[in-house]
Amino acid sequence: MYFEDYxxxxxxxxxxxxxxxxxxxxxxxxYDPQYFHLDDEAAKDSLFGGxxxxxxxxxxxxxxxxxxxxxxxHGSLGSPGINNLKWLKPVYPGYILSVKxxxxxxxxxxxxxGVGLICVNYEIINQHDASVMTLESNAFFxxxxx
Numbered sequence: 713m714y715f716e717d718y719x720x721x722x723x724x725x726x727x728x729x730x731x732x733x734x735x736x737x738x739x740x741x742x743y744d745p746q747y748f749h750l751d752d753e754a755a756k757d758s759l760f761g762g763x764x765x766x767x768x769x770x771x772x773x774x775x776x777x778x779x780x781x782x783x784x785x786h787g788s789l790g791s792p793g794i795n796n797l798k799w800l801k802p803v804y805p806g807y808i809l810s811v812k813x814x815x816x817x818x819x820x821x822x823x824x825x826g827v828g829l830i831c832v833n834y835e836i837i838n839q840h841d842a843s844v845m846t847l848e849s850n851a852f853f854x855x856x857x858x
Contacts, residue, residue, distance in 0.1 A: 714787035715818065715828030715853040722815040727777030731765060733805035739769040764802035770809075770845050771797070774836050777811050787854030789827060795848040801838075808839040816848070826858030 733752070740749030744766035748758040755763045765773075782788060803809065817831040830853055836845040 713783060713853070714856040715820075715830065716856050718815050718818050718828075718830050718853070720815055720817060723813060724781075725810060725812050726781040727810040729773050729777055729809045731773070731803055731805055731807045731809065733763060736763060736765045736769065736805060739772070740766050744768055760802045762804060764804050767799035767845070770799060770803050770836065771847075773803075773809055774811060774834065774845065774847075777809070778834075781811075787856070789852035789854055791849060791851045792829075793850060795850070797845070797847040799845050801842055801844045803838070803844050807844075809836055809844065811836055820855075821852070824852075826855045828853050828855055 737750055740746065746766075748755040748760050748764060749766050749769075750763075752763040755761070812835040814833045815830060816833055817829075819829055821827040821829055830851050832849050832851070834847050834849060835843050838844055
């Protein structure tokens with residue numbers, strides 16, 4: 713997909729990422745070693761009531777689903793950043809995450825010819841259709857034919 717393929721109000725839903733206990737512990741061991749991400753028994757006494765994924769891990773799972781959803785040929789040129797990242801609910805082992813998206817803005821770059829900027833609101837949901845994370849992402853896309 714290229715810049716011209718996006719428009720404000722465009723929605724989609726994709727992904728089906730199964731969260732495993734071993735992956736939660738592996739990620740936390742490397743990047744967020746807090747007890748409620750590492751030890752199921754100790755996590756029972758936390759605010760979360762059990763072992764749960766790090767918010768950063770949830771963000772990484774979202775990124776994987778996003779990239780897996782891009783067609784083989786696409787004009788993605790990366791991102792200048794995200795806004796309003798919120799972790800709303802814990803993500804527990806066994807959850808199946810998916811993504812809802814809505815394009816909020818599309819504009820051509822004034823300083824980069826042949827490049828457009830797309831702003832998308834994302835909602836990451838669990839198998840019960842409950843929001844676990846939201847964010848607004850900005851992404852550069854190549855215009856078709858450039």
